[in-house]
Amino acid sequence: MKLPQKDDHDASNDFALCDQTLRCAIEYKELLPPDAQERWTPIVKMLKNLTSSHKLGALAADDVSSSIARMEPGDTLTFLIRAQNAGLLVRKFVDKTIFESFEVSVPNEKIMGAKGKLLCSYPGPAIGVLCKIVEDSSFLTELSSFLAHMDVDILDSAPTTEKAGSAVIETRDTAHPRYITQLLTGILRGIGEPEEVPRIRKRIADDILWDNAKLPWRRSPLWLVIRVALQTSLHRESNSHTEYKSFMLYLMSTILRRSSEKGLPSDLLFCMRAKLIRRLSKLGSSTPQFVVSEV
Numbered sequence: 001m002k003l004p005q006k007d008d009h010d011a012s013n014d015f016a017l018c019d020q021t022l023r024c025a026i027e028y029k030e031l032l033p034p035d036a037q038e039r040w041t042p043i044v045k046m047l048k049n050l051t052s053s054h055k056l057g058a059l060a061a062d063d064v065s066s067s068i069a070r071m072e073p074g075d076t077l078t079f080l081i082r083a084q085n086a087g088l089l090v091r092k093f094v095d096k097t098i099f100e101s102f103e104v105s106v107p108n109e110k111i112m113g114a115k116g117k118l119l120c121s122y123p124g125p126a127i128g129v130l131c132k133i134v135e136d137s138s139f140l141t142e143l144s145s146f147l148a149h150m151d152v153d154i155l156d157s158a159p160t161t162e163k164a165g166s167a168v169i170e171t172r173d174t175a176h177p178r179y180i181t182q183l184l185t186g187i188l189r190g191i192g193e194p195e196e197v198p199r200i201r202k203r204i205a206d207d208i209l210w211d212n213a214k215l216p217w218r219r220s221p222l223w224l225v226i227r228v229a230l231q232t233s234l235h236r237e238s239n240s241h242t243e244y245k246s247f248m249l250y251l252m253s254t255i256l257r258r259s260s261e262k263g264l265p266s267d268l269l270f271c272m273r274a275k276l277i278r279r280l281s282k283l284g285s286s287t288p289q290f291v292v293s294e295v
Contacts, residue, residue: 007213018051025044027254050077081151108174123232171214200235
């Protein structure tokens, strides 16, 4: 099995990824015992908002503003600020709203220089702002406009290289997320306070594959944002990673089953199956029976 050798990003694929994750989350929730379904309600709501935001391929200021305005205590919003290579999680509590940001794709230099997987911590800086400030219409207008622009504007955070004696943007590398992790964090710090939030560590196995193409292939930044949002949210509720791993196993098993129905090559199906069996073996007896049955 060989990975792609050129960039294959497509907005329709991003939407399909969000939609598939949402559908599986709804199914997973319905298969849980009644007492466990409650903590999945905000997860499903989060994924619905994320899926909706990717219908047009780019963030729209009005959608961002209305999504934040509709938040209730316990809700979480997830944003991929693509042009800035940053993820943003917005969590609402009774008296405050916490903004958590992080870098999405690691720079090429670190990927190429690593001898194994990279150990990354998520999220990055976190700032809590009083809900009465976040709910103010002026604040919402400015914040949503900022995020919508940052999603598409290529600024000086993008890496550069020299060609013909001039500095040009190096489109094959990733942008520094400072306009989100530093600038936005600094602005919010002026009206809020730093927060100590639960953090997770992930071993990141990224690749930079480039063969006679304009842009290299990288692992999906949206997929990382989805996983970080899911894992940090579930970890807050249970202080364990077991439920997150069980859901990921269920999601991948569902994708494998549907891939088989679509007639994917047998070698790809075999590799997918082997990976699922390894995951199931690691989870052991903690795996819900309906997940085992799906695998």
